[in-house]
Amino acid sequence: MKITLLGTGTPAPSLKRMSSGYMVEVGDDLILFDHGPGAHHRMLEAGKNATDVTHVFFSHLHYDHCLDYMRLLMTHWDQGAGDIPELKVYGPPHTKRMTQAIIGKNGVFGPDLEARTKHQVSIDVYESRGGKGQRQKPKPEVTEMRSGQVIKGNGWKLRVTSVPHVQPYLISYGFRLDTDEGSFVYSGDCGPCNAMRKLAKGADVMVYMTHYLSGTEPSKSFAKGVAGHMEVAEVGQTAGVKNLVVSHVLKQMDEPGLRERVLRDMSKVYKGNLFFGEDLMEIPLAAPMATDRER
Amino acid sequence: MKITLLGTGVPKPQLHRASSGYMVEVGDDVILFDQGPGTYHRMMEAGKRAVDITHVFFSHLHYDHCLDYARLLLTHWDQGAGKVPELNIYGPPHTKRMTQALIGRNGAFGPDLEARVMAQGSIDVYQSRGGTGIRKKPKPKVAEIRSGQTITGNGWKVTARSVPHVQPYLVSYGFRMETPEGVFAYSGDCGPCTAMVKLAQDADVLVYMCPYYSGTERSKEYAKGAAGHLEIAQMAKQAKAKSLVVTHVLPQIDKPGMREKVLREIGEIYKGNIYYGEDLMEIPIGNPAPKSHEK
Numbered sequence: 001m002k003i004t005l006l007g008t009g010t011p012a013p014s015l016k017r018m019s020s021g022y023m024v025e026v027g028d029d030l031i032l033f034d035h036g037p038g039a040h041h042r043m044l045e046a047g048k049n050a051t052d053v054t055h056v057f058f059s060h061l062h063y064d065h066c067l068d069y070m071r072l073l074m075t076h077w078d079q080g081a082g083d084i085p086e087l088k089v090y091g092p093p094h095t096k097r098m099t100q101a102i103i104g105k106n107g108v109f110g111p112d113l114e115a116r117t118k119h120q121v122s123i124d125v126y127e128s129r130g131g132k133g134q135r136q137k138p139k140p141e142v143t144e145m146r147s148g149q150v151i152k153g154n155g156w157k158l159r160v161t162s163v164p165h166v167q168p169y170l171i172s173y174g175f176r177l178d179t180d181e182g183s184f185v186y187s188g189d190c191g192p193c194n195a196m197r198k199l200a201k202g203a204d205v206m207v208y209m210t211h212y213l214s215g216t217e218p219s220k221s222f223a224k225g226v227a228g229h230m231e232v233a234e235v236g237q238t239a240g241v242k243n244l245v246v247s248h249v250l251k252q253m254d255e256p257g258l259r260e261r262v263l264r265d266m267s268k269v270y271k272g273n274l275f276f277g278e279d280l281m282e283i284p285l286a287a288p289m290a291t292d293r294e295r
Numbered sequence: 296m297k298i299t300l301l302g303t304g305v306p307k308p309q310l311h312r313a314s315s316g317y318m319v320e321v322g323d324d325v326i327l328f329d330q331g332p333g334t335y336h337r338m339m340e341a342g343k344r345a346v347d348i349t350h351v352f353f354s355h356l357h358y359d360h361c362l363d364y365a366r367l368l369l370t371h372w373d374q375g376a377g378k379v380p381e382l383n384i385y386g387p388p389h390t391k392r393m394t395q396a397l398i399g400r401n402g403a404f405g406p407d408l409e410a411r412v413m414a415q416g417s418i419d420v421y422q423s424r425g426g427t428g429i430r431k432k433p434k435p436k437v438a439e440i441r442s443g444q445t446i447t448g449n450g451w452k453v454t455a456r457s458v459p460h461v462q463p464y465l466v467s468y469g470f471r472m473e474t475p476e477g478v479f480a481y482s483g484d485c486g487p488c489t490a491m492v493k494l495a496q497d498a499d500v501l502v503y504m505c506p507y508y509s510g511t512e513r514s515k516e517y518a519k520g521a522a523g524h525l526e527i528a529q530m531a532k533q534a535k536a537k538s539l540v541v542t543h544v545l546p547q548i549d550k551p552g553m554r555e556k557v558l559r560e561i562g563e564i565y566k567g568n569i570y571y572g573e574d575l576m577e578i579p580i581g582n583p584a585p586k587s588h589e590k
Contacts (some may be wrong), residue, residue, distance in 0.1 A: 011370070011372055011373055011374075012374065013340050013374065014335075014343055025479060037335070037366045037369075037370070037482030038336065040332070041310075041333065041336050043543055044308055044310050045310065049308055050308060060508075061404075061406055061407055062407050062410065062411075063365075063369045063373075063404050063407045065435075067366055067369065069404075070358075070362055070365060071332045071362055074358045074362065075306070075308055075332070078306055078358075079306075079307065079308070082385075094405075094406050095415065098403045098404075101397070101401065101402045101403040102395045102396070102403055104397065106392060107396045107398040108365070108393045108397055108403065109356075109358050110354055110389075110396075111356055111359050111389050111464060111465055112465070113465050115357065115461045115464030115465045116357075118464055119461040119464050119520075120517065121460070121516060121517050121521060122461065122522045124512075124513040124514050124516070124517045127513070128513060139329055158567050164415065165416075166410045166414035166416055169406065169409050169413055169414050170406055170407070197359050203429045213450045218419035218420075218422070218423060219415060219416075219419050221415035221416055221417045221419070222415065222416040224416075225414070226416060231499055242325035251327060
């Protein structure tokens with residue numbers, strides 16, 4: 001089991017931090033959690049291609065969590081040339097409609113798909129990639145999940161829970177992935193909540209949106225749906241999480257000195273291992289260990 | 296007038312070549328020609344943000360030419376916070392429907408936009424970015440252009456002409472942009488044709504798709520809708536273009552030795568300046584000139 005952070009930023013465009021995206025490799029499966037703008041680029045940098053991806057889970061459908069779905073979907077299909085299984089996609093309500101808006105007949109790429117399956121130029125390209133027979137359009141297996149649902153894969157089990165973010169406009173989920181090697185928990189976007197305290201119980205790794213410096217929230221309503229650093233520390237401590245990853249950070253606290261202050265403040269409450277997330281960081285299941293001096 | 300190549304690759308995912316995209320700066324306008332996957336990342340690397348973009352021209356709606364439109368559209372709107380003018384978008388038929396499939400009520404990001412204009416947490420964010428009053432959804436100015444049409448901007452004029460690619464499934468355009476400083480022509484995706492010779496007549500810079508090594512096309516049909524290296528050499532020669540940019544290259548020709556072979560063979564036909572395109576390359580108006588040894 002390998003956990004890689006693909007995007008640790010916010011909607012604000014940044015070359016340093018892409019929008020939200022996480023990658024977990026378990027056995028032969030490559031699972032993405034959210035795929036915000038730029039996360040696909042990081043995935044390529046991490047050495048993976050669209051055709052390597054088997055499952056995608058969307059926490060919610062804010063564009064900073066799902067925009068690169070288009071790139072994944074189109075590239076997986078086009079480069080896959082009918083040789084690989086369809087993508088398995090899981091998300092909240094609207095995930096099916098979103099998919100249709102992208103690849104349906106009247107969707108964004110409706111005419112592209114028509115052209116690529118019918119025109120001789122594209123059929124030539126398809127065959128040169130190893131495609132055989134009549135070219136079919138993409139048919140991802142899309143499932144809209146409910147809170148409490150459990151999804152089973154090959155060597156893994158995923159639990160879904162509803163978390164507070166911008167309801168009623170969007171439904172948001174947190175996830176817990178259990179494997180023989182360990183457990184991974186991802187908050188999606190949410191404020192501090194019992195759902196996450198419960199879901200993360202004893203987890204090896206928890207990635208929690210740590211958006212802002214607690215106390216600087218613009219309104220009470222904001223703080224219900226978005227977590228500050230002290231709230232994340234409390235949830236991590238209450239749940240007894242071993243490794244806690246700070247991610248989805250605003251530039252506000254991503255500054256020299258402030259970053260260190262965030263870590264110091266959080267350590268007063270949370271006693272496990274802290275990781276201040278960066279794009280392409282790999283998060284171990286065990287405690288971080290100092291290597292030999294000369295290595 | 297400044298011309299920057301943002302994406303010189305093909306649909307195949309590659310870290311060193313994003314799919315098709317070009318950026319031209321004229322006066323206060325920043326104009327994009329096509330915006331395939333990865334070109335948004337390059338645009339940021341070139342120091343431009345979504346809110347800096349004023350106009351976008353799409354040659355055709357294959358995803359490798361328009362996929363990052365979604366990222367541009369949403370980021371321009373979200374970061375613009377109502378303070379920057381709406382984007383001006385020009386493209387072939389389906390451009391309006393594609394835009395609606397992205398940002399319409401039932402579109403891919405319909406619920407995202409609803410949430411961002413209605414939820415208090417998002418209104419707080421909007422106001423912290425300097426937004427005032429009721430937050431409005433994006434309303435890009437989308438025009439579907441016809442062959443022969445001319446669009447006039449502040450200090451520039453763009454003419455579109457229909458070029459052969461994958462008709463009738465997609466309409467494809469080539470473009471000619473005239474400014475007081477020089478003329479830029481872009482083929483979009485097309486095979487050799489008189490339309491491009493006209494558009495590129497005496498152009499300072501001609502960017503022409505060059506996916507393959509002439510003679511290796513899989514079918515006659517393919518060679519009508521996509522150009523090989525000898526075809527673009529002929530086109531540039533007939534048009535008397537001053538500089539020719541080789542782009543949209545397949546890995547087939549993008550390797551040591553092959554690249555040089557392609558350049559030598561183009562050079563036997565075409566006597567102007569040749570540029571083997573790379574992402575983020577700036578193409579000058581005028582001839583390339585060596586600097587002194589020490590600079």
